[in-house]
Amino acid sequence: MDILVKAIDVSKNFGPFKALDQVSMEVARGEVACIIGPSGSGKSTFLRCINLLERMDGGAIWVNDALMGYRRDGNNLHELSDAEISRQRRRIGMVFQRFNLFPHKTALENIMEGPVQVLGEPADQAREHALSLLARVGLADKANHYPVELSGGQQQRVAIARAMGMRPDLILFDEPTSALDPELVSEVLDVMKDLAASGMTMIVVTHELGFARNVANTVTFMEAGKVVETGPASEVLSAPKSPRTAEFIRAVHS
Amino acid sequence: MSTADGMSTVDRSKYEIAHLKLVPKRHIGRTISAAVVIVLLLALVRAFSVGQIEWSYVSQFLFAPVILEGLVNTLIMTVAAMVIGIVLGVVIAIMRISGNPVLSWIAIGYVWIFRGAPALLQLMLWFNLALIFPTLGIPGLFEFRTVDIMTPFVAAMLGLGISQGAYTSEVVRSGLLSVDAGQYEAARTIGMTQRKMLRRIVLPQAMRVMVPPIGNEVIGMVKLTSLASVIQYSEILHNAQVIYYANTRVLELLLVASFWYLVVVSILSVGQQRIERYFARGSKSIQASM
Numbered sequence: 001m002d003i004l005v006k007a008i009d010v011s012k013n014f015g016p017f018k019a020l021d022q023v024s025m026e027v028a029r030g031e032v033a034c035i036i037g038p039s040g041s042g043k044s045t046f047l048r049c050i051n052l053l054e055r056m057d058g059g060a061i062w063v064n065d066a067l068m069g070y071r072r073d074g075n076n077l078h079e080l081s082d083a084e085i086s087r088q089r090r091r092i093g094m095v096f097q098r099f100n101l102f103p104h105k106t107a108l109e110n111i112m113e114g115p116v117q118v119l120g121e122p123a124d125q126a127r128e129h130a131l132s133l134l135a136r137v138g139l140a141d142k143a144n145h146y147p148v149e150l151s152g153g154q155q156q157r158v159a160i161a162r163a164m165g166m167r168p169d170l171i172l173f174d175e176p177t178s179a180l181d182p183e184l185v186s187e188v189l190d191v192m193k194d195l196a197a198s199g200m201t202m203i204v205v206t207h208e209l210g211f212a213r214n215v216a217n218t219v220t221f222m223e224a225g226k227v228v229e230t231g232p233a234s235e236v237l238s239a240p241k242s243p244r245t246a247e248f249i250r251a252v253h254s
Numbered sequence: 255m256s257t258a259d260g261m262s263t264v265d266r267s268k269y270e271i272a273h274l275k276l277v278p279k280r281h282i283g284r285t286i287s288a289a290v291v292i293v294l295l296l297a298l299v300r301a302f303s304v305g306q307i308e309w310s311y312v313s314q315f316l317f318a319p320v321i322l323e324g325l326v327n328t329l330i331m332t333v334a335a336m337v338i339g340i341v342l343g344v345v346i347a348i349m350r351i352s353g354n355p356v357l358s359w360i361a362i363g364y365v366w367i368f369r370g371a372p373a374l375l376q377l378m379l380w381f382n383l384a385l386i387f388p389t390l391g392i393p394g395l396f397e398f399r400t401v402d403i404m405t406p407f408v409a410a411m412l413g414l415g416i417s418q419g420a421y422t423s424e425v426v427r428s429g430l431l432s433v434d435a436g437q438y439e440a441a442r443t444i445g446m447t448q449r450k451m452l453r454r455i456v457l458p459q460a461m462r463v464m465v466p467p468i469g470n471e472v473i474g475m476v477k478l479t480s481l482a483s484v485i486q487y488s489e490i491l492h493n494a495q496v497i498y499y500a501n502t503r504v505l506e507l508l509l510v511a512s513f514w515y516l517v518v519v520s521i522l523s524v525g526q527q528r529i530e531r532y533f534a535r536g537s538k539s540i541q542a543s544m
Contacts, residue, residue: 053439082448090445100436104458104536114444117454146536166444 004029004201011058019045021225032202034212037222043205047172051092093163093171097179099155101147107158108143111165133161137191153184173204221245311506324493325514331479338415343422368420374481377413381485410482425467429460461533469526
């Protein structure tokens with residue numbers, strides 16, 4: 001199995017609070033991994049450690065065989081510069097709970113920004129790619145709309161297209177449907193299902209257990225900064241080994 | 255039911271009011287205060303018309319070459335000082351919010367010192383720099399006599415620009431703080447470096463917050479340049495003074511100068527509205543007005 005993301009003993013403290021306590025995880029290429037758990041369990045923090053939005057206090061993460069944030073040189077680990085970290089982040093897309101589209105740019109410009117400004121793609125080529133991505137998320141007719149003119153579900157679909165625009169190895173989803181009105185959740189989940197079917201590696205922090213059951217290959221249950229249980233989606237969701245996992249799943253369903 | 259019917263006939267006549275004549279509310283207080291203000295204004299106009307103002311002098315000097323030359327110098331100084339002020343303001347604001355404690359403290363110190371002394375005093379300090387530093391330069395490489403460099407133009411530009419930078423940096427900082435943290439994160443996740451993130455994502459959004467106060471500062475600077483008259487920079491007030499020292503028509507020349515200040519400020523106010531509209535693209539307020 002081709003491992004794309006490998007995290008070993010990742011720890012993160014906010015003052016005396018242990019947000020992450022030696023979290024380890026592996027995600028294979030092409031796999032969809034869902035992380036579930038009560039709020040404050042550290043799932044989002046772990047996701048943000050992968051692309052270095054949060055600085056780890058302990059442990060290490062490899063993405064595509066590259067050690068995130070450091071360069072190994074014999075027996076020394078050198079911290080990477082701002083530019084080198086930016087280069088590592090290019091290959092890791094992220095979709096946020098609150099969309100975080102650039103409000104001063106249209107849907108099309110939001111998707112083109114990274115490819116043109118960071119990857120140096122010619123504008124024509126980037127525009128063509130961006131338009132095809134907008135068509136893929138069902139928003140071909142909204143290319144020239146500003147985010148404020150779009151519904152939450154539409155904004156999140158543009159945000160997914162923006163992440164895809166960078167042709168990433170991996171996309172991280174941080175509770176992508178939690179800020180949406182209930183009737184808009186399915187349109188975003190449908191886009192994510194389509195993306196999973198196309199073979200994109202995805203790590204999804206979510207409360208949508210239905211999505212996890214239908215789409216995820218593996219499900220990890222986290223609580224209090226620790227991984228409680230991890231395994232194939234069907235096993236963890238239908239026959240959890242840990243009583244805490246079972247309790248959480250029951251609580252979400254009721 | 256019968257009582258209800260009886261009630262409803264009474265009610266119906268009570269609720270039929272469409273045919274009644276509407277008598278607007280009378281604003282007696284408003285009428286009186288408007289009348290008082292108009293009378294006072296007329297008195298003021300009359301005072302000016304019977305006062306000993308030779309309006310012919312005003313019209314004679316309104317377009318005099320010396321005055322227009324002064325106007326151009328005022329505009330040049332406004333632009334020069336504001337360019338220095340804005341560049342310094344952006345640099346100092348970024349230093350202030352950077353993670354580097356040394357830069358941050360230098361930025362705080364800069365704002366403290368240059369906001370702490372009157373602009374006029376700072377102008378005079380620069381103009382008299384030769385008293386403590388007779389020469390400027392890097393010893394061995396090049397050296398100039400300070401009096402040759404510190405012309406009224408340079409002294410005024412540095413004095414006004416550097417003190418303006420202290421104020422503008424606070425405007426820029428409030429603009430940067432107004433941008434949501436999620437925008438910084440989104441820019442980072444598409445692989446932007448710090449500098450590109452500031453230039454492409456953060457500053458354009460901060461501009462929406464920064465333009466009104468910076469427009470205010472530009473308008474303030476147009477008038478602040480009049481301080482340069484004290485160190486003999488020939489801006490419009492200085493040139494008006496030169497004329498009235500000769501012909502003693504003090505008030506007429508001051509009116510000429512104030513006319514031109516008003517014209518410039520009016521034009522700038524219109525320009526500010528245009529710029530605001532540009533940077534408001536993609537925000538709710540502009541959508542509402544479109």
